[in-house]
Amino acid sequence: MVDIEQINPRNQAALRAWWEVGHAATADRPGNPWPAWEQTRVSLPADNPEGAVTVLAAIDGREMVGAGLLMRPLRDNLHTATVDAYVRPDRTGEGIGRRIVEELEVVAAGDGRRTLHGEVFVPPGATGTAPEAFAAAMRYDVASREAIRELRVDDYLSRHDRLVEETALGAAYRVVTFDTVCPEEHVASFGRLLGTLFDEIPLGDLELRASAWTPERIRDAEQRQVGIGRHVLTALAIAPDGSVAGSSDVRVNETDTAQGQVGITIVDPAHRGRRLGLALKLATHDLALATYPVLERVETSNAEVNTHMNAVNDALGYRTIETLLELQKRTA
Template sequence: MGVDIEQFNPHNQAALRAWWEVGHAATADRPGRPWPLWEQSRVALPTPNPERGLTLVAAIDGREMVGAGLVVRPLRENLHTAMAFAYVRPDRIREGIGRRLVQELEVVAAGDRRTTVQSEAYLPPGGSGTGPELFARAMGYDVASRESMKELTLADFVARRDALAASAPVPDGYRVVTFDTVCPDEHLASFGRLLGLLLAEVPLGELDLQDSEWTPERIRAAEQRQVAVGRHVLTALAIAPDGSVAGASDVRVDDNDPDHGLVGITIVDPAHRGRRLGLVLKTATHDLAVAGWPDLVSVDTSNAEVNTWMNAVNEALGYRTIETLLELQKKL
């Protein structure tokens, strides 16, 4: 087969555009917004990220790009892991291109001393045994966790808004603080403490991930990167009676994609659970999105199928499941 697998620099805009086109075509049959808009990728992919290293890979046949891949490497913690993704142009599937891309991505990961590679496969809701899952299994990837991909139409949220506020008022003694991307100084350290609990508190299944530490300096660096790429992280914090951050949630909207949002994180400190703070915070962030982005049509989120609490919160907000996400993992 006369297909070459090559790495390329994301600052090469012609190559990046061809790479983006392959991924766009490969995901076109999925519901929701499975692939970022070109302007988002054009800005974000070449911009340095203090949290993650990125390697882009292309499958080239003559003068055509027929496959695309990327390796994402955490730079702060979980240095034994990498995320790998491969896409093949729909008219070139079943030619072995996907296999060669995955093999190259694993070589890249191993070359950076990563011993665990994680990936994703998307299926119809509740599905199993489809092509992506079978391909992953053939490449040696196990299913480490199952998640539900959900979509919320903002018109549905607005219709439910008053009932949500009535069913989940802010608990006595607590207050909600909101901000766009940059956390107020007075809450920065406590917010970082809460972020450090995230991986320990969310259901990870068999995913080989370790806890993180979020210093004020790390948070500020991550915020600067979000601002640089035009991403608004619309955040709500629950402030406990003692002034500590008891919970956090956010919705993310890009300047280059003002009609679509994405939930980033939602976490409530175990010491403050049982007060419906998750629903309070998610309602607050969606209020920010509706107020600030009048053209916003929908918001996506995902959570583990076993996370019954968060599933109930999302159902109350009006989310509906559009896909099943398989979190995949392979030990090299």
């Protein structure tokens, strides 16, 4: 008899067993799909002003055979929650994943969350896969498609000098870089730009609403990143009037400095057409390499319909390794 139980992420033994399930469940995927244990050990139990988490485990006797995670935003989009479920590979096909998702949905409903999001990952171009069938059986619709892409540092360096020449910004814009903590003189304008994110990026049918990023909220988020050992290596494009015209970042965890992850890249519509996106990505990747010479690869994801950003990633040397299907289910 498999029991579904909530576990305390501060219980290190239970969290390690939970992590092992997720690690095994994602082992056949390309890239680095599962965080290192040392990062999970620190980040999952840590207080997060942006979101609340519920951690579930499927337990058969003394063994953990399934893992679930519910994430609920606390600052905006309070109608939503994100559902993740993992099953140990030797226990798939037994209905364990269904029971985990159903229990996470109960928790979400109790918190008033009526729009649920999830993710499945499939090989590029694949259709009719088992993850898709599971999502459909749980009544989750595909709301958006993204390409998961990987950049090898050697490929990037072989293109670097030519791209720098092509994206010289001249005197009109300057680029400011920083590690995690935004300079005080730019924080308000940076927050204004972040607040437009969900209005500017392709979301497909995902029900997500724009939010306000005050200086206080930015500082809270920065403090969490510092606390869990995640470095958000950021570049801002500063317009002639001093406002933040664009931003991009690469995130590197202290526990795995060979791997980076692109976070947010956005350019104000009023400043597009000047290759700021490419210039900002060059600046963040250069900063990441200067800070972490052992960096080997960087991953990113973009909506398949985002032709401009996909062209930028092509120029940098990114190659598609997976397709992410972003899922949505309305419960009311």
